[in-house]
Amino acid sequence: MTIRVLIADDQMMVRQGFTVLLNAEPDIEVVGQAVNGLEAVARTAELGPDVVLMDIRMPELGGIEATRRITEVPGSPVKVLVLTTFDLDEYVYEALRAGASGFLLKDASADELAHAVRVVAAGEALLAPNITKRLIVEFSRISQAPRAPLKERVGALTERETEVLALIAQGLSNAEIAGALVLAEQTVKTHVSRILVKLGVRDRTQAAVYAYESRLVTPS
Known part of the structure:
Protein backbone atom coordinates (compact mmCIF):
# COMPACT_ATOMS: atom_id res chain seq x y z
CA MET A 1 0.00 0.00 0.00
CA GLY A 123 0.22 5.18 13.98
CA GLU A 124 2.20 2.36 15.58
CA ALA A 125 4.51 4.26 17.92
CA LEU A 126 5.71 7.69 18.92
CA LEU A 127 8.09 9.20 16.44
CA ALA A 128 11.61 9.51 17.85
CA PRO A 129 10.40 8.85 21.41
CA ASN A 130 13.62 10.01 23.05
CA ILE A 131 13.19 13.50 21.56
CA THR A 132 9.40 13.71 21.45
CA LYS A 133 9.08 12.65 25.07
CA ARG A 134 11.69 15.22 26.10
CA LEU A 135 9.65 17.94 24.45
CA ILE A 136 6.42 16.80 26.05
CA VAL A 137 8.08 16.58 29.45
CA GLU A 138 9.75 19.97 29.14
CA PHE A 139 6.64 21.84 28.18
CA SER A 140 4.33 19.95 30.50
CA ARG A 141 6.39 21.48 33.32
CA ILE A 142 4.99 24.91 32.52
CA SER A 143 1.49 23.90 31.44
CA GLN A 144 -1.43 24.65 33.71
CA ALA A 145 -3.01 22.20 36.11
CA PRO A 146 -5.12 19.53 34.37
CA ARG A 147 -8.61 20.62 33.42
CA ALA A 148 -11.58 18.72 34.80
CA PRO A 149 -12.47 17.09 31.44
CA LEU A 150 -8.96 15.63 31.27
CA LYS A 151 -9.32 14.01 34.67
CA GLU A 152 -12.77 12.69 33.82
CA ARG A 153 -11.63 10.99 30.63
CA VAL A 154 -8.60 9.40 32.26
CA GLY A 155 -10.91 8.24 35.05
CA ALA A 156 -12.94 6.35 32.45
CA LEU A 157 -9.98 4.09 31.70
CA THR A 158 -9.63 0.68 33.32
CA GLU A 159 -6.60 -0.03 35.47
CA ARG A 160 -4.94 -1.96 32.65
CA GLU A 161 -5.72 0.76 30.10
CA THR A 162 -4.17 3.31 32.44
CA GLU A 163 -1.01 1.20 32.63
CA VAL A 164 -0.88 0.94 28.85
CA LEU A 165 -1.39 4.69 28.44
CA ALA A 166 1.46 5.44 30.83
CA LEU A 167 3.77 3.23 28.75
CA ILE A 168 2.58 4.84 25.52
CA ALA A 169 3.56 8.19 27.03
CA GLN A 170 7.05 6.82 27.63
CA GLY A 171 7.36 6.08 23.91
CA LEU A 172 7.03 2.31 24.03
CA SER A 173 5.75 0.38 21.01
CA ASN A 174 3.00 -2.25 21.23
CA ALA A 175 5.60 -5.02 21.29
CA GLU A 176 7.51 -3.32 24.11
CA ILE A 177 4.33 -2.73 26.10
CA ALA A 178 3.37 -6.38 25.63
CA GLY A 179 6.74 -7.43 27.01
CA ALA A 180 6.55 -5.05 29.96
CA LEU A 181 3.04 -6.13 30.98
CA VAL A 182 3.39 -9.78 29.91
CA LEU A 183 0.51 -9.55 27.46
CA ALA A 184 -0.08 -10.68 23.89
CA GLU A 185 0.67 -7.92 21.38
CA GLN A 186 -2.85 -8.22 19.96
CA THR A 187 -4.24 -7.62 23.45
CA VAL A 188 -2.16 -4.44 23.70
CA LYS A 189 -3.50 -3.29 20.33
CA THR A 190 -7.04 -3.76 21.63
CA HIS A 191 -6.25 -1.74 24.75
CA VAL A 192 -4.69 1.04 22.65
CA SER A 193 -7.77 1.22 20.42
CA ARG A 194 -10.06 1.50 23.43
CA ILE A 195 -7.85 4.17 25.01
CA LEU A 196 -8.00 6.31 21.87
CA VAL A 197 -11.79 6.04 21.77
CA LYS A 198 -12.26 6.81 25.47
CA LEU A 199 -9.91 9.80 25.39
CA GLY A 200 -11.28 11.04 22.09
CA VAL A 201 -7.82 11.39 20.54
CA ARG A 202 -6.56 10.59 17.06
CA ASP A 203 -3.47 8.53 17.70
CA ARG A 204 -0.79 7.41 20.16
CA THR A 205 1.06 10.70 20.09
CA GLN A 206 -2.08 12.59 21.07
CA ALA A 207 -2.70 10.01 23.81
CA ALA A 208 0.82 10.64 25.13
CA VAL A 209 0.29 14.39 25.21
CA TYR A 210 -3.00 13.77 27.00
CA ALA A 211 -1.24 11.59 29.58
CA TYR A 212 1.21 14.38 30.42
CA GLU A 213 -1.39 17.14 30.45
CA SER A 214 -3.69 15.15 32.74
CA ARG A 215 -0.71 14.46 35.01
CA LEU A 216 -1.15 10.70 34.66
CA VAL A 217 2.55 10.80 33.78
CA THR A 218 4.68 13.49 35.37
CA PRO A 219 8.16 14.79 34.48
CA SER A 220 10.95 13.05 36.33
Whole structure:
Protein backbone atom coordinates (compact mmCIF):
# COMPACT_ATOMS: atom_id res chain seq x y z
CA MET A 1 0.00 0.00 0.00
CA THR A 2 1.47 3.33 -1.07
CA ILE A 3 1.70 6.12 1.51
CA ARG A 4 0.64 9.41 -0.08
CA VAL A 5 2.53 12.47 1.21
CA LEU A 6 2.03 16.23 0.95
CA ILE A 7 5.02 18.47 1.72
CA ALA A 8 4.31 21.94 3.15
CA ASP A 9 7.34 24.20 3.47
CA ASP A 10 8.12 27.71 2.25
CA GLN A 11 11.65 26.70 1.24
CA MET A 12 11.76 25.28 -2.27
CA MET A 13 14.96 23.34 -1.63
CA VAL A 14 13.38 21.53 1.32
CA ARG A 15 10.29 20.64 -0.69
CA GLN A 16 12.25 19.43 -3.67
CA GLY A 17 14.84 17.58 -1.61
CA PHE A 18 12.25 15.71 0.43
CA THR A 19 10.25 14.97 -2.71
CA VAL A 20 13.24 13.33 -4.38
CA LEU A 21 14.11 11.31 -1.27
CA LEU A 22 10.58 10.09 -0.64
CA ASN A 23 9.73 9.29 -4.24
CA ALA A 24 12.78 7.01 -4.28
CA GLU A 25 10.99 4.77 -1.77
CA PRO A 26 8.85 1.99 -3.30
CA ASP A 27 5.97 2.47 -0.86
CA ILE A 28 5.86 6.30 -0.64
CA GLU A 29 4.61 8.85 -3.16
CA VAL A 30 4.68 12.64 -2.88
CA VAL A 31 1.33 13.74 -4.30
CA GLY A 32 1.69 17.50 -3.80
CA GLN A 33 3.47 20.48 -2.28
CA ALA A 34 2.39 23.65 -0.47
CA VAL A 35 4.32 26.87 0.14
CA ASN A 36 2.34 28.09 3.17
CA GLY A 37 -0.20 26.97 5.74
CA LEU A 38 -3.26 28.11 3.82
CA GLU A 39 -2.18 26.19 0.76
CA ALA A 40 -1.38 23.17 2.93
CA VAL A 41 -4.95 23.11 4.26
CA ALA A 42 -6.43 23.53 0.80
CA ARG A 43 -4.18 20.95 -0.84
CA THR A 44 -4.85 18.45 1.93
CA ALA A 45 -8.60 18.76 1.38
CA GLU A 46 -8.08 18.43 -2.38
CA LEU A 47 -5.60 15.56 -2.47
CA GLY A 48 -6.37 13.61 0.73
CA PRO A 49 -2.79 12.55 1.56
CA ASP A 50 -2.03 10.04 4.29
CA VAL A 51 0.74 12.19 5.78
CA VAL A 52 1.48 15.91 5.64
CA LEU A 53 5.06 17.03 6.27
CA MET A 54 4.41 20.41 7.87
CA ASP A 55 6.93 23.19 8.46
CA ILE A 56 6.15 25.20 11.61
CA ARG A 57 7.16 28.64 10.37
CA MET A 58 5.46 29.61 7.13
CA PRO A 59 3.94 32.83 5.75
CA GLU A 60 0.19 33.62 5.67
CA LEU A 61 -0.68 30.76 8.00
CA GLY A 62 1.77 29.00 10.30
CA GLY A 63 2.19 25.27 10.60
CA ILE A 64 0.53 25.05 14.01
CA GLU A 65 -2.76 26.57 12.91
CA ALA A 66 -2.62 24.67 9.62
CA THR A 67 -2.16 21.45 11.59
CA ARG A 68 -5.13 22.31 13.78
CA ARG A 69 -7.37 22.98 10.79
CA ILE A 70 -6.35 19.75 9.08
CA THR A 71 -6.71 17.47 12.09
CA GLU A 72 -9.94 18.98 13.43
CA VAL A 73 -11.90 17.79 10.38
CA PRO A 74 -14.21 15.05 11.75
CA GLY A 75 -13.12 11.58 10.69
CA SER A 76 -10.02 12.82 8.87
CA PRO A 77 -7.36 10.08 8.71
CA VAL A 78 -4.61 12.54 7.71
CA LYS A 79 -1.54 12.49 9.94
CA VAL A 80 0.71 15.54 10.32
CA LEU A 81 4.46 15.20 10.76
CA VAL A 82 5.97 18.51 11.83
CA LEU A 83 9.26 19.67 10.32
CA THR A 84 11.58 21.70 12.52
CA THR A 85 15.16 22.92 12.54
CA PHE A 86 15.83 22.45 16.26
CA ASP A 87 14.86 19.46 18.40
CA LEU A 88 13.83 21.77 21.26
CA ASP A 89 11.83 24.16 19.12
CA GLU A 90 9.43 25.95 21.49
CA TYR A 91 6.62 25.58 18.99
CA VAL A 92 6.81 21.82 18.59
CA TYR A 93 4.85 21.08 21.75
CA GLU A 94 2.08 23.41 20.61
CA ALA A 95 2.05 21.60 17.27
CA LEU A 96 1.61 18.29 19.06
CA ARG A 97 -1.26 19.76 21.04
CA ALA A 98 -2.77 21.05 17.79
CA GLY A 99 -2.96 17.51 16.46
CA ALA A 100 0.45 16.66 14.99
CA SER A 101 1.42 13.02 15.27
CA GLY A 102 5.12 13.68 15.72
CA PHE A 103 8.00 15.74 14.41
CA LEU A 104 11.14 15.41 12.37
CA LEU A 105 14.33 17.44 12.16
CA LYS A 106 14.96 18.93 8.72
CA ASP A 107 18.47 17.52 8.63
CA ALA A 108 17.18 13.96 8.95
CA SER A 109 18.74 11.35 6.69
CA ALA A 110 16.82 9.72 3.85
CA ASP A 111 16.30 6.59 5.93
CA GLU A 112 15.09 8.60 8.94
CA LEU A 113 12.68 10.56 6.75
CA ALA A 114 11.16 7.46 5.18
CA HIS A 115 10.97 5.70 8.53
CA ALA A 116 9.24 8.69 10.11
CA VAL A 117 6.62 8.82 7.36
CA ARG A 118 5.92 5.10 7.71
CA VAL A 119 5.66 5.27 11.51
CA VAL A 120 3.29 8.23 11.46
CA ALA A 121 1.18 6.72 8.68
CA ALA A 122 0.84 3.48 10.64
CA GLY A 123 0.22 5.18 13.98
CA GLU A 124 2.20 2.36 15.58
CA ALA A 125 4.51 4.26 17.92
CA LEU A 126 5.71 7.69 18.92
CA LEU A 127 8.09 9.20 16.44
CA ALA A 128 11.61 9.51 17.85
CA PRO A 129 10.40 8.85 21.41
CA ASN A 130 13.62 10.01 23.05
CA ILE A 131 13.19 13.50 21.56
CA THR A 132 9.40 13.71 21.45
CA LYS A 133 9.08 12.65 25.07
CA ARG A 134 11.69 15.22 26.10
CA LEU A 135 9.65 17.94 24.45
CA ILE A 136 6.42 16.80 26.05
CA VAL A 137 8.08 16.58 29.45
CA GLU A 138 9.75 19.97 29.14
CA PHE A 139 6.64 21.84 28.18
CA SER A 140 4.33 19.95 30.50
CA ARG A 141 6.39 21.48 33.32
CA ILE A 142 4.99 24.91 32.52
CA SER A 143 1.49 23.90 31.44
CA GLN A 144 -1.43 24.65 33.71
CA ALA A 145 -3.01 22.20 36.11
CA PRO A 146 -5.12 19.53 34.37
CA ARG A 147 -8.61 20.62 33.42
CA ALA A 148 -11.58 18.72 34.80
CA PRO A 149 -12.47 17.09 31.44
CA LEU A 150 -8.96 15.63 31.27
CA LYS A 151 -9.32 14.01 34.67
CA GLU A 152 -12.77 12.69 33.82
CA ARG A 153 -11.63 10.99 30.63
CA VAL A 154 -8.60 9.40 32.26
CA GLY A 155 -10.91 8.24 35.05
CA ALA A 156 -12.94 6.35 32.45
CA LEU A 157 -9.98 4.09 31.70
CA THR A 158 -9.63 0.68 33.32
CA GLU A 159 -6.60 -0.03 35.47
CA ARG A 160 -4.94 -1.96 32.65
CA GLU A 161 -5.72 0.76 30.10
CA THR A 162 -4.17 3.31 32.44
CA GLU A 163 -1.01 1.20 32.63
CA VAL A 164 -0.88 0.94 28.85
CA LEU A 165 -1.39 4.69 28.44
CA ALA A 166 1.46 5.44 30.83
CA LEU A 167 3.77 3.23 28.75
CA ILE A 168 2.58 4.84 25.52
CA ALA A 169 3.56 8.19 27.03
CA GLN A 170 7.05 6.82 27.63
CA GLY A 171 7.36 6.08 23.91
CA LEU A 172 7.03 2.31 24.03
CA SER A 173 5.75 0.38 21.01
CA ASN A 174 3.00 -2.25 21.23
CA ALA A 175 5.60 -5.02 21.29
CA GLU A 176 7.51 -3.32 24.11
CA ILE A 177 4.33 -2.73 26.10
CA ALA A 178 3.37 -6.38 25.63
CA GLY A 179 6.74 -7.43 27.01
CA ALA A 180 6.55 -5.05 29.96
CA LEU A 181 3.04 -6.13 30.98
CA VAL A 182 3.39 -9.78 29.91
CA LEU A 183 0.51 -9.55 27.46
CA ALA A 184 -0.08 -10.68 23.89
CA GLU A 185 0.67 -7.92 21.38
CA GLN A 186 -2.85 -8.22 19.96
CA THR A 187 -4.24 -7.62 23.45
CA VAL A 188 -2.16 -4.44 23.70
CA LYS A 189 -3.50 -3.29 20.33
CA THR A 190 -7.04 -3.76 21.63
CA HIS A 191 -6.25 -1.74 24.75
CA VAL A 192 -4.69 1.04 22.65
CA SER A 193 -7.77 1.22 20.42
CA ARG A 194 -10.06 1.50 23.43
CA ILE A 195 -7.85 4.17 25.01
CA LEU A 196 -8.00 6.31 21.87
CA VAL A 197 -11.79 6.04 21.77
CA LYS A 198 -12.26 6.81 25.47
CA LEU A 199 -9.91 9.80 25.39
CA GLY A 200 -11.28 11.04 22.09
CA VAL A 201 -7.82 11.39 20.54
CA ARG A 202 -6.56 10.59 17.06
CA ASP A 203 -3.47 8.53 17.70
CA ARG A 204 -0.79 7.41 20.16
CA THR A 205 1.06 10.70 20.09
CA GLN A 206 -2.08 12.59 21.07
CA ALA A 207 -2.70 10.01 23.81
CA ALA A 208 0.82 10.64 25.13
CA VAL A 209 0.29 14.39 25.21
CA TYR A 210 -3.00 13.77 27.00
CA ALA A 211 -1.24 11.59 29.58
CA TYR A 212 1.21 14.38 30.42
CA GLU A 213 -1.39 17.14 30.45
CA SER A 214 -3.69 15.15 32.74
CA ARG A 215 -0.71 14.46 35.01
CA LEU A 216 -1.15 10.70 34.66
CA VAL A 217 2.55 10.80 33.78
CA THR A 218 4.68 13.49 35.37
CA PRO A 219 8.16 14.79 34.48
CA SER A 220 10.95 13.05 36.33
